[in-house]
Amino acid sequence: MIIEIAAQGGFGGITAGRLHKTIDLAHQPEQMRQDLAEAFEPEELARLASQPCGDCADRMTYRITVTEDRDSCSFTLQEQQIPPDMLDLIDQM
Amino acid sequence: MCFSLNGSHRHSIHCIVPPYMLRVLALRGDPRTAEMARSLLKQTEKLRDDRAELTRAGLPPDKPLSGAFASTAVFPAEGLCCPDRRIHDGQFRAALPGKLVRSEGDGPTGIADADTAYDAAGQVFSLFAEEYGRNSLDGEGMPLVATVHHRRDYNNAFWNGTQMAYGTGDGKVFRTFLELSVIGHEMAHGVIQHSGGLIYENQSGALNESIADVFGSLSLQRALGQEVHQADWLVGRGILGPGINGAALRSMKAPGTAYSDNMLGQDPQPWHMDHFVTTTDDNGGVHINSGIPNHAFYLFCAYLGGRAWELPGRIWYRALQTLNNPMASFSDWADQTMDSAIELAGRGSIETVMLRRAWKLVGIAI
Numbered sequence: 001m002i003i004e005i006a007a008q009g010g011f012g013g014i015t016a017g018r019l020h021k022t023i024d025l026a027h028q029p030e031q032m033r034q035d036l037a038e039a040f041e042p043e044e045l046a047r048l049a050s051q052p053c054g055d056c057a058d059r060m061t062y063r064i065t066v067t068e069d070r071d072s073c074s075f076t077l078q079e080q081q082i083p084p085d086m087l088d089l090i091d092q093m
Numbered sequence: 094m095c096f097s098l099n100g101s102h103r104h105s106i107h108c109i110v111p112p113y114m115l116r117v118l119a120l121r122g123d124p125r126t127a128e129m130a131r132s133l134l135k136q137t138e139k140l141r142d143d144r145a146e147l148t149r150a151g152l153p154p155d156k157p158l159s160g161a162f163a164s165t166a167v168f169p170a171e172g173l174c175c176p177d178r179r180i181h182d183g184q185f186r187a188a189l190p191g192k193l194v195r196s197e198g199d200g201p202t203g204i205a206d207a208d209t210a211y212d213a214a215g216q217v218f219s220l221f222a223e224e225y226g227r228n229s230l231d232g233e234g235m236p237l238v239a240t241v242h243h244r245r246d247y248n249n250a251f252w253n254g255t256q257m258a259y260g261t262g263d264g265k266v267f268r269t270f271l272e273l274s275v276i277g278h279e280m281a282h283g284v285i286q287h288s289g290g291l292i293y294e295n296q297s298g299a300l301n302e303s304i305a306d307v308f309g310s311l312s313l314q315r316a317l318g319q320e321v322h323q324a325d326w327l328v329g330r331g332i333l334g335p336g337i338n339g340a341a342l343r344s345m346k347a348p349g350t351a352y353s354d355n356m357l358g359q360d361p362q363p364w365h366m367d368h369f370v371t372t373t374d375d376n377g378g379v380h381i382n383s384g385i386p387n388h389a390f391y392l393f394c395a396y397l398g399g400r401a402w403e404l405p406g407r408i409w410y411r412a413l414q415t416l417n418n419p420m421a422s423f424s425d426w427a428d429q430t431m432d433s434a435i436e437l438a439g440r441g442s443i444e445t446v447m448l449r450r451a452w453k454l455v456g457i458a459i
Binding site for chain 1: 116119120127128131134185186187188189244245246247248249250251252253254266267270275278279282285290292293301302305329342357374375376379380381
């Protein structure tokens with residue numbers, strides 16, 4: 001499973017300040033691999049993306065693409081739709 | 094085509110509520126109503142067949158409705174006294190608010206970011222209280238909750254609807270967000286939310302950003318005792334990383350000149366409607382096109398001279414309280430500032446002439 005995360009927006013609105021991370025779970029330690037696989041399960045991402053989100057100022061927008069067995073799924077999530085634990089995982093990646 | 098909250102069947106009441114009204118309910122409704130409106134909006138977004146209806150909707154009323162939010166803020170609040178600051182340490186994690194490290198009246202913590210957040214929140218509270226008679230962000234004395242050290246290497250600061258949060262920056266693009274104009278900007282988002290709100294996309298979103306910049310800058314100017322021509326009119330001075338060629342994040346005096354860097358490129362803010370940027374990024378360019386109303390405010394202040402947080406700030410603040418149009422365009426906002434200028438300075442006054450000139454110079458006729 002390969003997870004690709006791109007983020008834009010925020011207080012700065014600076015294009016070059018955008019976050020971009022790609023991680024191949026095959027190269028991660030066992031615990032991290034489990035945590036990431038669970039958190040970035042496409043069904044879970046789809047559920048999060050369907051959650052209502054408010055008009056909070058200066059928040060970031062995340063584009064998350066999960067590729068597994070040559071199939072890719074992409075989701076757009078507002079920062080406020082993502083649980084804190086998952087944001088912590090993104091920061092650790 | 095509309096569905097009930099669980100999406101299983103039609104709901105006649107929900108069906109007659111147009112999307113623009115749902116946006117307002119999501120912004121202004123009580124928690125239950127706002128949740129309902131957001132759910133319906135989310136479903137509406139998925140109904141591609143309704144796209145034409147969505148694009149036709151959202152037209153603001155011809156005339157602003159009566160100032161439902163004016164009563165709480167145009168006149169000084171009763172019992173206005175002191176801030177109730179609560180600063181938390183996020184300990185580099187995402188959960189909010191984190192560990193409480195400094196409450197109102199406590200001495201310094203020794204945590205630099207926490208102490209800066211505490212002091213700056215007091216200065217912003219003081220601007221709104223002493224100059225505009227507003228009791229905290231909601232006009233009713235709400236606690237000023239902030240979290241520093243939010244997430245790891247986090248290149249952002251934000252208002253989440255109930256509190257402020259500040260990252261440390263990654264040390265490359267940003268070195269900090271604990272700077273008074275930034276803190277004033279985030280707190281002003283709270284004031285805007287509790288003043289009827291401005292929907293965070295396209296022109297109304299850029300106005301939301303601009304008004305936040307205005308009061309962020311005024312917080313800094315007042316704290317430094319600077320008159321119009323002494324101020325640098327920068328937002329986020331010194332927050333860019335050490336290797337970045339730039340003075341700040343935005344310039345109200347000269348939008349588009351705050352930075353010019355190999356990595357960041359050129360500051361994209363326009364100062365005139367001729368250069369308005371149409372984009373789907375950044376909620377429709379809310380941090381880009383805010384340069385236009387930002388520059389109009391700067392020009393108005395420069396024409397008048399003196400202290401920008403006094404009459405110009407009062408006009409902008411009064412306009413915010415009486416706007417009552419969450420989908421306001423730049424032109425709507427310019428008209429509202431003129432109404433406020435007439436109320437505060439008099440019809441035909443030099444101030445109203447200068448205000449009209451400022452808006453005209455950025456390409457907005459009133």
